[in-house]
Amino acid sequence: MSTTLHGAPFGTGPSGEPVLHGRRCLTCGHASFPRQPYGCEACGAAGPGDPLDLPAAGTVRAAATVHRHPDPRVAVPFTLVSVRLDGGPLVRGVHAGTAAAGDRVRARLEGEGDRTALRFESERR
Amino acid sequence: MTASPMTASPKTLADLRPVYVAGIGLHPYQRPSDTPYVRLGLTAVRAALSDAGLRWTDVESAWTGTTSLGMAVSRGMLRHLGATGIRMTQVENASASGSSAFRQACLKVACGLAEVSLALGVDKPLRGGPARTGVPDLVGRHGIPAAHFALLADAYAREHGATREQVAAVAVKNHRNGARNPFAQRRRERSLREVLDEPPIAGTLTRLQCCPIGEGAAAALVVSGDAVERLGLDASRCVRVAASVQRSERLDDTDAELTRVTAAEALDQAGIAPAGLDVVELHDAFAIEELEYAEALGLCGKGEAAALAAAGAFDIGGRCAVSPSGGLLAMGHPIGPTGVGQIAEITRQLRGEAGDRQHPGAAAGLAHMVGLGAVCAVHVLRRPV
Numbered sequence: 001m002s003t004t005l006h007g008a009p010f011g012t013g014p015s016g017e018p019v020l021h022g023r024r025c026l027t028c029g030h031a032s033f034p035r036q037p038y039g040c041e042a043c044g045a046a047g048p049g050d051p052l053d054l055p056a057a058g059t060v061r062a063a064a065t066v067h068r069h070p071d072p073r074v075a076v077p078f079t080l081v082s083v084r085l086d087g088g089p090l091v092r093g094v095h096a097g098t099a100a101a102g103d104r105v106r107a108r109l110e111g112e113g114d115r116t117a118l119r120f121e122s123e124r125r
Numbered sequence: 126m127t128a129s130p131m132t133a134s135p136k137t138l139a140d141l142r143p144v145y146v147a148g149i150g151l152h153p154y155q156r157p158s159d160t161p162y163v164r165l166g167l168t169a170v171r172a173a174l175s176d177a178g179l180r181w182t183d184v185e186s187a188w189t190g191t192t193s194l195g196m197a198v199s200r201g202m203l204r205h206l207g208a209t210g211i212r213m214t215q216v217e218n219a220s221a222s223g224s225s226a227f228r229q230a231c232l233k234v235a236c237g238l239a240e241v242s243l244a245l246g247v248d249k250p251l252r253g254g255p256a257r258t259g260v261p262d263l264v265g266r267h268g269i270p271a272a273h274f275a276l277l278a279d280a281y282a283r284e285h286g287a288t289r290e291q292v293a294a295v296a297v298k299n300h301r302n303g304a305r306n307p308f309a310q311r312r313r314e315r316s317l318r319e320v321l322d323e324p325p326i327a328g329t330l331t332r333l334q335c336c337p338i339g340e341g342a343a344a345a346l347v348v349s350g351d352a353v354e355r356l357g358l359d360a361s362r363c364v365r366v367a368a369s370v371q372r373s374e375r376l377d378d379t380d381a382e383l384t385r386v387t388a389a390e391a392l393d394q395a396g397i398a399p400a401g402l403d404v405v406e407l408h409d410a411f412a413i414e415e416l417e418y419a420e421a422l423g424l425c426g427k428g429e430a431a432a433l434a435a436a437g438a439f440d441i442g443g444r445c446a447v448s449p450s451g452g453l454l455a456m457g458h459p460i461g462p463t464g465v466g467q468i469a470e471i472t473r474q475l476r477g478e479a480g481d482r483q484h485p486g487a488a489a490g491l492a493h494m495v496g497l498g499a500v501c502a503v504h505v506l507r508r509p510v
Contacts (some may be wrong), residue, residue: 066269
């Protein structure tokens with residue numbers, strides 16, 4: 001049983017660990033992130049598919065630290081990462097520190113309620 | 126690769142009657158100002174009419190590429206050329222809006238539904254942004270375009286061993302070209318040191334490796350061969366549009382892969398090998414993109430563009446002049462006009478009218494844009510014979 005946080009595309013799994021809410025197509029089996037009710041991008045089958053909670057762990061494919069942002073509400077610097085999830089899909093997320101391609105990362109949840117954010121953290125290199 | 130239903134479509138531009146760019150016009154790209162969009166657009170259209178030797182009453186349809194101005198952009202502007210009853214339509218395709226407007230004008234004339242059609246791009250960065258799909262992601266407001274391309278730059282540098290200096294060399298070249306373009310938003314030459322010493326925006330990309338978003342307008346008049354004769358146009362200044370292809374991404378396509386597939390189709394349609402291209406205008410919104418797309422277009426092998434760019438292969442006078450206008454990095458990226466402005470630059474180059482930006486012997490050119498979504502438009506143009 002997993003918990004969803006305020007419509008966010010992530011939540012917590014049975015042991016309280018962060019999970020990413022994905023979907024699996026009932027027709028072609030394609031696993032994707034995020035969960036959405038509209039249809040499968042691989043085969044076009046309509047509907048939401050099966051809910052699929054993906055472990056929030058994977059390997060960094062690319063990383064970039066953003067130093068300037070047009071929206072003053074967004075604090076800089078921060079680091080974005082492209083992560084190949086162990087469950088298949090490639091996702092983009094915010095890293096809690098700095099990262100480099102090849103890092104093994106795992107997500108943690110920060111904050112509470114509708115301010116909960118998901119941040120990737122690198123395992124010790 | 127198996128053919129998709131898109132590539133299996135029965136006819137291409139090459140199967141229809143020939144179409145030509147007979148006139149080009151621009152309003153300089155510039156920082157956002159109080160200038161009304163009507164002034165920007167009319168300046169470009171009047172310049173294009175004058176360049177072609179056409180009257181407004183000769184123009185039968187107009188396609189306006191625009192993203193941020195609101196509804197019914199064409200009417201409020203074009204009425205001041207005389208309300209002729211012209212067919213007018215707005216075209217929105219993110220950064221590729223102008224390219225798509227140009228494609229529509231080409232198809233309209235090629236099909237025989239018009240003899241003279243206007244492709245216009247006009248924009249001011251007022252509002253807009255992508256439509257909200259309601260499908261969430263993990264980055265939210267953190268996910269800006271510069272970050273997207275900084276991630277690509279990181280992956281490219283790792284995969285191919287490209288250095289910061291090699292990527293920055295693209296910006297040095299494009300600012301050098303922009304400094305010679307009276308329509309460019311950025312008109313200052315920059316040294317490698319200047320480009321690298323700017324504070325980074327994202328990853329290794331500094332400010333001068335990211336395009337400025339401003340305002341401006343660009344126009345191109347597309348005509349049939351019949352119109353060239355009937356209206357007494359100067360055929361030696363009419364540039365043939367040899368290919369027009371537009372696609373969108375397939376599952377897991379990157380912008381570079383989408384570019385590769387679209388450009389291959391366009392070059393095949395035009396009957397030109399990549400090595401036969403003399404001038405290329407591409408979507409260099411961020412310096413790293415020029416390297417990725419140069420490879421995707423087939424100008425060089427995978428992983429070779431960084432060293433070639435740094436060695437001058439893509440300079441004016443090099444093996445292929447890439448972004449001779451200054452590209453998005455220096456000429457600027459006002460969004461709606463950008464794709465039409467590329468056509469204007471290539472037309473100028475193929476006519477041999479590019480002045481101190483002229484690439485010697487330019488006979489074939491290619492224009493490439495990608496737009497969010499992602500869509501890709503590629504046009505191939507040939508020198509008048």
